Amino acid sequence: MTQAMKEKYVKLVEFLGDVLGYNYEIVLHDITDDGASIAAIANSHISGRTVNSPMTGFALEIMQSKKYLQTDFITNYKASTKLKKKLNGSTFFIKENGKLTGMLCINYDNSEFEKISNEILRLANVLPNEPKLPTTEAVEQLSQDIEEIIESVLKTHDLDISDLKPKNRAECIAKLYENGIFNIKGAISKVAKYLNLSEPSIYRHLQKLSSDSV
Template sequence: MATVKQAIKQNALAAERAAVINALRPIVPMLAAMAGPHLEVVLHDVSRPACSVIAIANGHISGRAVGSSVLEGPQNDKGFAAATRIRSPDGAVHSLVEDYVTVTASGRALRSASAIFRDASGQPFATLCLNADLSGFQAAHGWLAQMLAPVAQAMSMVAQTPAPVPAAAPAAPSQTQMDALMRQIISEAVGPGGSAQSMSREAKIQAVGAMQRRGLFIVKGGVERAAAALQVSRFTIYNYMEQLRQRE
């Protein structure tokens, strides 16, 4: 009777293991497709150490393929060390061994992580391992450091240079200067001779346009000065500006 119960239990454990392994198989190519060719993804059946690799992507990193032995993997693999420990007395407790360094047979350092899967009895039966080849990134890092070194040095020198004293803001024009500028704008707008009596209505409209473009009417008293120079009223100046606006 005990033998029958034991057989039933073993069959249940075997079915559980097979179901988990089958669920993990498609994860291998999915992770590799997302991460690219620098990440090796390996699924191991630790119950078969002589041919533990049952699924692998980017095997060129470690030189392995499906059917490879557990002994052909990178050295110093903490994932396998965790997988071969005494089974958990609390039953199924999956383990994660993250961010450790392994070394390939060719001497390349890999950044690795492993998930260990246990059955209902607490016995480890599968590991999903990630091995990232950092050699390309290390070369890129060295190149970037070399390229950026002169920039960093220049920035350091700039940081040590005392900041220039900001120049004082230019003084606002005096009233005398403003008066001179307003007279100049009006004189240039009226034109040679400067006689309003000889100007036609259209010429005066164009003169107002020139004054307006120079900003005369923004200044207090600008409209009055323009009216006096053209011998018209303030209302006429505003009327000329409205006509100019309608022509735009």
């Protein structure tokens, strides 16, 4: 996004953080040709992330699949932090001429209210007689570093990096590419280190994947 637009959204993050309060984490993702990064964050105590943290795997998948072309926002999806805290997430897509240039995300932590309501129900002797509601699997994991996202993607696809042969490395890079990992700013150097490859090797794999997808 343009510098002027970024400055406006950074102020909006600060405003929403103050207005909505302690239980709401507000995150602005800046998306450029160099990759995506967090440009601003309010109430970061909720997930422990900072402006140096990467975009989530869920957001990267949205970028890669171009789901943002079908809608302007998504709401009420489940998210979780590294410490397994359950959150409700919503994302607004910032677009310029149809191109995604940013995402404004709001993550709501209702654990305190849930604890209070459960205690009230327990005191009223209601909760024990109520059927348990099925839990919904979180679709977004709020990671604090790129390595966590890389590891999560590879584990999801049952890819073991303990003894990586050239063919296995190529498969790992392909899956990371499919999941949009390389949209994160600085991802190439991180993946190269994680897979014990040189950065030029990663670039060659990406060029092949890019040409194959045309």
